[in-house]
Amino acid sequence: MYYIEFEDHVVLGTSPESLIRVKGESVIATPTEGAYPRGETKNEDLENERKLYNHEGIRQSHAVLVRAIQQELQSICFRDSVQVMEAMRIQRSKKALHMTTRVEGKLLPMLHALDVLAATISPLSAPKLPHTAGNFGALGFIGFNGHLDFALTGQSIVVKQDTMHLQATITVTKYTNVQNVLHQVQEEEQAFLQLLVNNGG
Numbered sequence: 001m002y003y004i005e006f007e008d009h010v011v012l013g014t015s016p017e018s019l020i021r022v023k024g025e026s027v028i029a030t031p032t033e034g035a036y037p038r039g040e041t042k043n044e045d046l047e048n049e050r051k052l053y054n055h056e057g058i059r060q061s062h063a064v065l066v067r068a069i070q071q072e073l074q075s076i077c078f079r080d081s082v083q084v085m086e087a088m089r090i091q092r093s094k095k096a097l098h099m100t101t102r103v104e105g106k107l108l109p110m111l112h113a114l115d116v117l118a119a120t121i122s123p124l125s126a127p128k129l130p131h132t133a134g135n136f137g138a139l140g141f142i143g144f145n146g147h148l149d150f151a152l153t154g155q156s157i158v159v160k161q162d163t164m165h166l167q168a169t170i171t172v173t174k175y176t177n178v179q180n181v182l183h184q185v186q187e188e189e190q191a192f193l194q195l196l197v198n199n200g201g
Contacts, residue, residue: 002139002151011139013156017100019138020120022113022148027077027105029120033065034058034099035184038092045097049090052097059099061175062088066101069120076119077105095188113148121150137169155188166192 003012017032036052039045052058066084073082082105091098107116121138140150158165168185172178 002156004139009158009160011153011156011158013153015151015154015156017098017152017154019140019150019152020116020148021150022107022116022146024146025106027073027107027116029069029073029103030100031062031065031069031103032091032098032100033062036097038095038097045092049097052099053088053090057175057177059088062099062101064175066103069103072119073103073105076111076116077107081106113142113146117142117148117150 001012001014004010018028018030021028034052034055036048036055039048066087070082070084082103084101085104086100086102089100089102091100138150138152139156140148142148153167153169155166155168158167166189168189172181
């Protein structure tokens with residue numbers, strides 16, 4: 001979760017997906033592609049996990065994303081150090097199940113954490129929000145010790161003066177069912193807006 005105050009606006013939100021992390025010589029990416037709603041019971045949760053894990057289209061789309069991340073890491077890490085540590089693991093957030101993979105590599109000694117960020121964030125394109133400064137795809141920090149941690153701003157809110165902008169980003173590959181994903185995003189946005197109405201927003 002993040003809440004950042006800028007000079008004339010505030011950005012807040014939450015994301016299940018880390019874009020990239022750098023800790024010492026280790027570069028860690030956890031691409032997330034594929035989601036399924038949580039079940040209302042433990043058994044439904046387990047059944048939905050099984051459906052997500054066995055969904056052929058999601059697995060293919062996820063594999064495409066993981067290969068792209070591996071190629072990115074090979075440009076900034078020792079090539080033979082880039083490895084998939086945890087493949088297609090199902091993680092739970094409050095309202096959804098997510099398929100994630102952990103990819104790690106060893107950073108080339110002549111590079112800095114900023115080089116890692118530049119290599120991984122360059123393909124991202126963010127939605128254009130009118131009259132805001134919230135046109136970005138990731139947020140995070142860079143420490144004085146060289147550590148870096150950035151998360152994708154999958155769903156975020158930009159508040160400027162008395163106007164709130166809600167933005168959502170999705171990852172799309174040739175295997176993605178775009179209509180299904182857009183429908184899911186719209187449902188989540190409507191639920192959020194209803195939550196605001198219920199609380200006097």
